[in-house]
Amino acid sequence: MPEVVVEREMAAPAERVWRALTALESMPEVLSGVDAVEVLTPGPFGVGTRWRETRRMFGKEATEEMYVTACEAPQRYVAEADNAGMHYVSEFRLTERVPGRTTVRMTFGAQRTAGGRPNVFLRLLNRLGTKAVAKAITRDLSDVAASVERGPADGRPGAGGAGPTGP
Template identity: 65%
Template sequence: MTGSSVAVERRMAAPPQRVWEALTNLKGMERTLKGVTKVEVLTPGPFGVGTRWRETRRMMGKEATEEMWVTACTPAQRYVVEAESHGMRYVSEWDLRPDGSSATTVRMTFTGTPTGRPNLLARLLGRFGAGAVRKAIAKDLDDIAASVERAGV
């Protein structure tokens, strides 16, 4: 069974380096993303391939914690995060593209692929969840834009 993907783009009035810093500042994630209630960094050192953390989010009125890890990273340009939960493998890809001298277009692509026989939750998310996922990604991108645009003032 193949996965399904959702991609959302957002232009931010901030240079790529400032956007990158906001996206990869795991210890500041709770202040940047309104949906994130807790982040526990599990690995020492700078953000890069192998960085792991647990992120707790409030979605659809409930909190859920997932462990994530970075599998690809090109500073100020792109990184990929993976997670596995409830019979699904999730891949989040963040791409930053300079847009003029002081703006950045960020594209986040989220893909969910069953790791075995999908359970009821996985089937429901596959069928009905794309809109909710798209909305959550757009909200995260809005939160990041607000943070980096405010920092530039």
């Protein structure tokens, strides 16, 4: 599968956006596509952080165990997952070019591992194409933007259900 790249500018400082993107426990409150998150490692977000994320993709429920392989707060992190012969990589890059305005660039890629068989997610991707993946990522980033642009300065969930999120 080719890489999918989506960018979104948010009217919030990079630190607030970073907190929103790395507050794993709050993901289901913010991301409309995430049903549940189970954090598997204690402590602050960083390399080695692991969690299980359950979302609805193309009408099917899928749970992936994600793990952070690179983390340069508050500019970048990479989360990866392996499932059913597939390897997924998501990268978030934050750039605050103007104070109080942050661009988030999310890159997603998936590839079959040696001996892996295509799972439901890859079959759907192959059938529906990268447009559907880009649409889901765009929705996630819109949800994050709504959270950080309306939420309080500390990035915690605000009124009306808005709050921080994860990848």
